[in-house]
Structures are given as structure tokens and as C-alpha cells.
Amino acid sequence: MSNPSSDPLNDIFDRAINGESLFLNRNALRNEFIPNQIHFRDEQIKNVGQILSPALTGHKPSSLLIYGKTGTGKTVVVRYVINRLVERSKTMDTNIRTAYVNTRVASTEYRILSEVAIELGVALPFTGLSLSEAFNRITSNMREHSLKTIFVLDEIDFLVKSSGDNLLYEFSRANENLTNNAFIALVGISNDLKFKETLDPRVLSSLNEEEIVFSPYSVDELRAILRERIEVAFVPGKVSEAAVNLCAGMGAAEHGDARRAVDLLRVAGELAEREGAQTVEDSHVREASKSIERDRVLEAIQSLPIHGKLTLLAVSSFKEAENTGHIYAKYIEVTKQLGLEPLTQRRVSGLLSELDLLGLVSAPVVSKGRMGRSKKVRLEIPQQVVEASLKDDETVKTLL
DNA sequence: CCTCCACTGGAAACCTAGGCTC
């Protein structure tokens, strides 16, 4: 047997067993975590509570639209208020049900309905039904059990951008057909203040009965929020003042984004623990910032469909910005090498726009006079990152 | 001021996978 102290795994296991962790409860740094106390949002909590409170007496609350940049506490406030509301309703005999759906994650109309169905305990097959049939099953179940529901649609601007406002229209109209004291109250959460400009006026008027705007957090507020999370999440004295300041500063630079600040802290803590440091320092936060960005890009690339990957690969084979025509020619070449059927240029042009939206490439449309009008496509991430992300793909890796 | 390039991007048709009905 070898000397146990020379085995790196033993060190790691020892540390885990002896409780030499920096963390007390790392869940407190997760996105889904709802703290007991939400700071600097008293006003908004009261407002949301007031607007939703009629549900307790069985009356339909006004629909509510909430605006604010990412990480300004919109989601956490809504979930907090709704949790409390449901808790309170249990002491009475009002049957309040809630469904929270992030419409960017559940990216199609059908998936949104199916998530709502799961929350309400309605069985829906994951495909094969028409939207209206799925919708009917949900509403008839609500009627049957006279359910009073609050639907929270997070990142609602994504839904409207990708599928239009049909579903919202159906939701708002559903109340007319719901009897037996059932109702649907809608809470929409949006990062984009301008999104309602694209809504049908009928949808807007029924969705926008109340409106609340969340302003960004200041550096001082972020610092206070971080301190409170640290108290729950870390062993006392394990996070340096400099690290807290840097997290708060970076979050503030990113339009007062508390989620970003907390994420940085979590990853910094994990990095510090992994290298066996005694405390979390600002150097760990800087490292964390890079690591988060790396992971984001890696995940974005790996979850692309195969032709998205090949399009990206085609873009990455050019050093300079190239027009759509050249990218497409390269893309054809790549697909031929793999023996795949290439998509049309129209579709690849669409894929390029999608890659642009993900921030992997920039593809502004430019006009070069007699040279025509085209997208000017340039890779926005290092070329090695593209290769590293694609080398795990069974189909693509043979090319690298 | 007009032309004309090399696309863009909207709209509709088409395809496929999968559930439903009888």
C-alpha cells in the first residue's frame, strides 16, 4: 500500500469528512434560494402582496406586469410573496394554486402549457396534442376543482418574441369561460421594458392592469445582500472584505445585478475550497468571473443543434469578418466532409442570427453598395474555445 | 439621382414525429 498522504484523493476526502469546508450551506448561494428576509424591496413586496391578496377571499386579483433588469429581485420577490400567500391560504379553505414558468427555459408554447399542467397536477403527453386541446384540459380541470390559480410567467418577453402573444391572449380570455369560482391571475415578469409595444392592445389591457418597476441595486445594497447571504452560506470569517467588495462592484457594473454578484461569490467560494485556501479572496472572485463566462459559452455551444455547431465551425475557420455567402460555402464544405445533407442558405442565415443572439458571433447587416447587402459575421469568442467545446461532439470531432 | 449587388427576412408550403380516435 502506498503512503496515504501522497494520494491527492485522500486529501480531498479528508477535508470533506473533517468538515474543513468554507461553506456551511452552499444552497444559500443558488439562484432558486429564497432568503427569509429580502432587503431593499419592502415597497415592492407590499405592492405585489396587495395586488395578489384578493385571491385569499376567492376573488381574481388584477393581472400584474413586473419590469426590471436581471438580478434586481423580481423573481425572488414574486416567489416570496406567492409562497406566503399559499401558506396563508392553507389556514383558510381557499384553494389557491400557483404555477411558475420561466418562458425562456420552457421555450415553446406547448412546453409552457405542459409545465403549468404539471404544477396543477393535470396529465399532458409531452407532444401530440394541439395547443387548444392542452389548454382545454387545463381549464376543465380548473373548473372541475374550482381552482384559483396564479400563473407566473418569468422572462415573458422571450415568449412574446419567439411565439407572439397568442398564448397570453388565451390565458386572459380563459377567465370568461371559467365558472365555478375558478380563475387565472397572470403575473408577467420581463427584463425588457419595451416588450409590451409588440403586444396586441387587447392582450395588453388585460395583462397590464397593474405594473411595478424594479430599479437596480446600488453597490452598497449589493454589499449588504452579499453579507447576509455569506452569514448563511459560509463558515464565519472565511470571506475577505476585498472579495465582498469586488463581487458587489462587479454586480453593480452589470446594471446592479444581484444574481451576478451572488453567482460570483458562490463560484469564488468553490474555487477557493478546491485549492484548499483558508479564506475567499478577491483573486478567487476574478478567477470566478472568468470561469462563469467560460461555462456559459461552453454550455451554449454544446447545446446547439448539429447544424448550429457546423455553422459556428464555419464562422470560426475565418480570421476576419466574412459575409454570409462565404460562410455558407464553408459550411457546405464542412457538411460534405461529414457526409451530411446541408441546410439551405436561408436557414443558415437564420442560424447565424441565432448565434448572434447567443453572443457567440456578431452578425450585423451591412450594405457594401455594389457589393450587395449581407451579414458581416465575426466570431466573438476565441477560436480555441469553439474547438474545445466541439471536440466532445461525436459527429463533429472527426473534423478537428 | 438611378442601378444593381448579395443578400435579408417575411410568408407559406412542406416534412416529421408523435398522440388521438375509431
Add this chain to the structure above:
DNA sequence: GAGCCTAGGTTTCCAGTGGAGG
């Protein structure tokens, strides 16, 4: 199990377009 229906992705078709060069 045949035939029907729908959502979501793709193809087909094509009118529209910004601006350098004439």
C-alpha cells in the same frame, strides 16, 4: 393499426433594401 391532427423545424419563393459606383 390506419388515418387524422398538430407543433416545430426546414425549404421554397420572393419582394425589399442600403449604399457605392456610375
